[in-house]
Amino acid sequence: MVRQLQSQTSTEVIYPDSDGQPIADNTVQFRWIVIIKENLELLFADDPNVFIAGDLLWYPVEGDNTIRKAPDVMVVFGRPKIDRGSYQQWLENNLAPQVVFEILSPSNRLTEMAQKLEFYDRYGVEEYYLYDSEKVDLSVWLRQRDRLSTISSPAGWTSPRLGIRFELTADELEIFTPTGERFLSYVQLAQLRKQAEQRAEQAESRIRKLEARLRELGVDPER
Numbered sequence: 001m002v003r004q005l006q007s008q009t010s011t012e013v014i015y016p017d018s019d020g021q022p023i024a025d026n027t028v029q030f031r032w033i034v035i036i037k038e039n040l041e042l043l044f045a046d047d048p049n050v051f052i053a054g055d056l057l058w059y060p061v062e063g064d065n066t067i068r069k070a071p072d073v074m075v076v077f078g079r080p081k082i083d084r085g086s087y088q089q090w091l092e093n094n095l096a097p098q099v100v101f102e103i104l105s106p107s108n109r110l111t112e113m114a115q116k117l118e119f120y121d122r123y124g125v126e127e128y129y130l131y132d133s134e135k136v137d138l139s140v141w142l143r144q145r146d147r148l149s150t151i152s153s154p155a156g157w158t159s160p161r162l163g164i165r166f167e168l169t170a171d172e173l174e175i176f177t178p179t180g181e182r183f184l185s186y187v188q189l190a191q192l193r194k195q196a197e198q199r200a201e202q203a204e205s206r207i208r209k210l211e212a213r214l215r216e217l218g219v220d221p222e223r
Contacts (some may be wrong), residue, residue, distance in 0.1 A: 015065045016057070017085035023055045025105035028133050029072075031185065032103045032173075037073045039175070039183040040162070051079040053087065058097060060123040062090040069119050071100040077161065089123075096124035099161050104132040117141070121148040127161055131173055138166055138173055 024030035037054040044050040054073050061067045068086075074097035076087070089096060100120055104113070113130070120128050120141075128141040128148055140157055141148040151157060155168045163178035175183040 013063055013065055015059050015068075015086050015088055019057060019068070019070055021070070024072075024103075025107050029103045029105045032131065032133060033072045033101075035183055035185055036101050036103075036175070038186060039177075040073070040075060040164075043162070043164070043177055048081055049078055051076040051081055053084070056084065057086040058089065059086060060089045060096060062088070069116060071097065071120075072103050073101040075099040075162065098126040099129075099159065100125050100127075101129045101131070104130060104134070106134075117148065127159055129166075133172065136168060136170070136172055138168060140166075 024033060033054055037052060040052050044052065052073070052075050055070050056074065057068050057070045058074065059065060059068050074087070076092070076095055076097045078095050079092050087097070102113070102116060117128065124143075125148065126143045130139040131137070132139075138154045138157075140151040140154040142151055142160070143149075154166060156165065158165045164183075165176045165178075167174040167176070177183070
């Protein structure tokens with residue numbers, strides 16, 4: 001059940017939960033949105049005050065529902081993990097998302113992306129990541145001296161807020177957790193879990209066989 005925080009000062013303005021735009025234009029864009037969002041959820045699963053969302057409308061200004069953007073992924077430190085219909089900043093201790101991600105799609109125009117950069121700059125985003133999967137190109141902006149400034153060498157860049165590291169290969173972007181694990185898709189994570197379970201079962205089977213052999217030799221393996 002979605003619980004939308006309620007304003008105490010204004011009930012006249014309606015803040016829609018949808019802008020009518022699709023989450024993604026193609027499977028590649030959607031896959032990257034899911035990979036980044038879900039791996040960040042795993043990374044901060046034990047912290048109840050890190051809110052992560054994908055394609056959620058963010059309203060930074062109370063009273064104006066035309067000022068809004070829906071980042072492909074956004075991260076807010078200091079806000080609880082509750083479901084929301086939209087992120088209305090004045091109801092969230094006035095905390096802007098500190099980190100946002102955008103995955104470029106063929107339909108994105110230069111003017112649209114410039115407007116997003118201006119929006120994120122104006123309303124307090126600390127780190128902005130824009131990935132073009134077709135060109136395997138990552139652009140990074142970091143807030144310095146109260147404005148978002150371009151990082152000239154994003155390859156090998158480590159996010160100050162998230163602690164994750166970005167690497168660019170000839171084929172794609174690779175993202176690593178602070179402990180060095182690579183961001184994986186849901187299928188890849190499930191496969192790894194299945195392999196770990198199989199290895200555990202095989203190890204348990206070997207132990208049972210060894211114990212049985214010891215008993216045959218008159219040795220109590222539990223003593």
